[in-house]
Amino acid sequence: MLSKESIEKIEYELTKYPEDQRRAAVMSALRIVQTEKGWLSPESISDVAQYLGIPEIAALEVATFYNMYDLEPVGEHKITICTNISCMLRNSDEIVEHLQKKLGVGFNEVTKDGKFCLKEGECMGACGGAPLMSVNNTKMHEFLTVEKVDEILKELE
Amino acid sequence: MAAKKSTKTAKPVMTDLKGQTLITLRTLKEKNPASLATYEKLGGYQQLKRLITDKVKAIDVINQVKVSGLRGRGGAGFPTGLKWSFMPRYFDGTKYLVCNTDEGEPGTFKDRDIIRYNPHQLIEGMAIAAYTLGAEVGYNYIHGEIWAEYEIFESALAEAREAGYIGKNLFGSNVNFDLYAVHGYGAYICGEETALIESIEGKKGQPRFKPPFPASYGVFGKPTNVNNTESYTSIPWILQHGGQAFADVGVAASGGSKLFSVSGHVEKPGNYEVNMGMPFTELLAMAGGVWKGRKLKAVIPGGPSTAVMHAEAILEATMDYNGLGKAGSSLGAGSMIVMDETTCMVKALKRLSYFFYEESCGQCTPCREGTGWVYRVIKRITDGEGKMEDLDLLADVSNNISGRTICALGDAAATPVLSFIKHFRPEFEYYIQHGKSMVDGK
Numbered sequence: 128m129l130s131k132e133s134i135e136k137i138e139y140e141l142t143k144y145p146e147d148q149r150r151a152a153v154m155s156a157l158r159i160v161q162t163e164k165g166w167l168s169p170e171s172i173s174d175v176a177q178y179l180g181i182p183e184i185a186a187l188e189v190a191t192f193y194n195m196y197d198l199e200p201v202g203e204h205k206i207t208i209c210t211n212i213s214c215m216l217r218n219s220d221e222i223v224e225h226l227q228k229k230l231g232v233g234f235n236e237v238t239k240d241g242k243f244c245l246k247e248g249e250c251m252g253a254c255g256g257a258p259l260m261s262v263n264n265t266k267m268h269e270f271l272t273v274e275k276v277d278e279i280l281k282e283l284e
Numbered sequence: 285m286a287a288k289k290s291t292k293t294a295k296p297v298m299t300d301l302k303g304q305t306l307i308t309l310r311t312l313k314e315k316n317p318a319s320l321a322t323y324e325k326l327g328g329y330q331q332l333k334r335l336i337t338d339k340v341k342a343i344d345v346i347n348q349v350k351v352s353g354l355r356g357r358g359g360a361g362f363p364t365g366l367k368w369s370f371m372p373r374y375f376d377g378t379k380y381l382v383c384n385t386d387e388g389e390p391g392t393f394k395d396r397d398i399i400r401y402n403p404h405q406l407i408e409g410m411a412i413a414a415y416t417l418g419a420e421v422g423y424n425y426i427h428g429e430i431w432a433e434y435e436i437f438e439s440a441l442a443e444a445r446e447a448g449y450i451g452k453n454l455f456g457s458n459v460n461f462d463l464y465a466v467h468g469y470g471a472y473i474c475g476e477e478t479a480l481i482e483s484i485e486g487k488k489g490q491p492r493f494k495p496p497f498p499a500s501y502g503v504f505g506k507p508t509n510v511n512n513t514e515s516y517t518s519i520p521w522i523l524q525h526g527g528q529a530f531a532d533v534g535v536a537a538s539g540g541s542k543l544f545s546v547s548g549h550v551e552k553p554g555n556y557e558v559n560m561g562m563p564f565t566e567l568l569a570m571a572g573g574v575w576k577g578r579k580l581k582a583v584i585p586g587g588p589s590t591a592v593m594h595a596e597a598i599l600e601a602t603m604d605y606n607g608l609g610k611a612g613s614s615l616g617a618g619s620m621i622v623m624d625e626t627t628c629m630v631k632a633l634k635r636l637s638y639f640f641y642e643e644s645c646g647q648c649t650p651c652r653e654g655t656g657w658v659y660r661v662i663k664r665i666t667d668g669e670g671k672m673e674d675l676d677l678l679a680d681v682s683n684n685i686s687g688r689t690i691c692a693l694g695d696a697a698a699t700p701v702l703s704f705i706k707h708f709r710p711e712f713e714y715y716i717q718h719g720k721s722m723v724d725g726k
């Protein structure tokens with residue numbers, strides 16, 4: 128079941144497209160539902176497809192194609208760290224190592240308390256602030272140092 | 285639910301503005317650069333108003349854009365005025381206008397700053413293009429990872445709508461232009477214009493065969509004009525000052541200013557908007573030079589889909605289409621990745637190869653299989669299991685990806701492999717022979 132809040136937001140997205148093109152809103156609808164529930168379960172994907180009146184496979188293929196959709200639970204805070212060239216040149220490896228040690232998880236793993244999940248991301252289009260990471264797909268943290276990472280984690284605790 | 289009305293403010297930019305030519309980022313010197321009031325104070329939306337109220341002919345606008353020498357800033361460098369002339373003049377139905385803010389090629393982050401600091405100039409540029417081309421609906425497709433900028437753009441749209449700069453019956457005329465923001469969700473391939481169109485339609489971002497080009501078959505199968513963010517944002521300035529003035533800012537075959545995204549081993553990474561044709565050495569100096577007092581080793585001048593250059597080659601080059609072309613690479617999107625003497629080129633290439641493997645959309649066999657093959661061979665080398673024949677194999681596989689795919693991503697994936705091995709072959713040979721890096725010994 129989609130919540131009333133999610134439906135309201137999806138309806139706003141639908142105003143952007145012609146009436147006979149409800150499928151166009153599938154990306155934002157999936158994003159909205161994922162933001163509310165934390166991840167996209169098969170039921171959520173099916174709910175979105177039903178609401179938009181499109182085949183389930185059409186929603187599923189979008190959910191599996193774009194890499195910011197999470198098809199498994201990612202804990203309370205999903206930390207995506209970029210390791211691409213501009214970040215790598217500015218020592219993103221050190222940040223990755225620190226995060227993995229501190230959280231005790233590898234990439235794509237969730238901490239035991241369900242608080243954090245660590246992901247390796249591709250270029251986020253903010254390389255001037257390298258090294259950087261994004262929290263829950265929305266908050267970008269740039270110019271990372273080990274100390275700065277510790278502060279961010281503390282705030283998220 | 286309506287978008288939030290209050291303007292989100294952005295932190296002041298950190299790059300030193302001295303020596304920059306602020307055209308697409310002309311609000312940067314102001315206190316609240318992103319606000320409508322700031323943009324209006326600088327003459328914002330006056331060009332749109334003039335064109336509509338004076339009923340300026342489309343052909344006259346297109347001519348100014350042609351004279352300006354503006355070339356597509358997303359990387360391909362196609363002349364913008366010429367692209368506009370491909371849109372059908374008469375069409376029974378809705379024509380669309382699309383802005384490509386899906387910058388995801390490593391080292392590219394210029395459009396993010398345009399949205400952060402000058403979103404209204406982008407909106408005016410799009411509205412002018414829409415008026416000129418007769419498009420009544422527009423979408424700005426924004427890179428998935430930059431959520432804050434998506435929100436800034438949504439609030440700028442709400443401001444522009446309320447002020448009557450976009451919407452129905454603009455300035456009391458019969459001109460309509462509804463503009464919306466669309467948010468990507470993590471796919472480099474959607475920076476390719478037809479993949480981006482598929483994505484707007486709510487599909488997987490897999491490029492379409494061309495022809496038909498978007499001008500005849502674009503969003504929802506309708507005529508569509510697609511330009512890059514920086515291209516649209518240049519338009520209001522061009523119409524205010526005239527096409528010739530823009531051309532004069534740059535050099536032959538490269539009109540105007542260009543936003544260069546400088547990242548990697550420099551003291552002050554960031555965006556620098558400078559005249560086309562600026563010597564590389566000057567641009568490097570603006571970015572504070574190579575960090576930690578180290579020596580320059582190599583530069584990727586326009587994003588990884590452009591060939592990597594030796595320090596000696598780029599130190600002589602000027603930053604424009606012809607200048608970098610003559611020097612053996614290309615301008616691309618102006619995404620300059622600077623590497624100092626401590627950089628291991630084998631490891632750098634391994635990371636780039638992984639990127640293209642990860643981001644291949646999977647539609648064309650040469651790219652889907654070839655990018656993975658290339659990555660595995662380079663990884664074999666860094667794992668200490670490389671063979672000398674691997675270097676020829678890498679070139680062979682890359683040459684068989686290039687030119688054999690629907691979109692340009694195939695060529696983009698091949699370029700770094702071929703250019704890294706060509707220019708830094710001894711490093712690759714050393715790695716194969718010794719099982720460790722010539723540079724860091726690890």
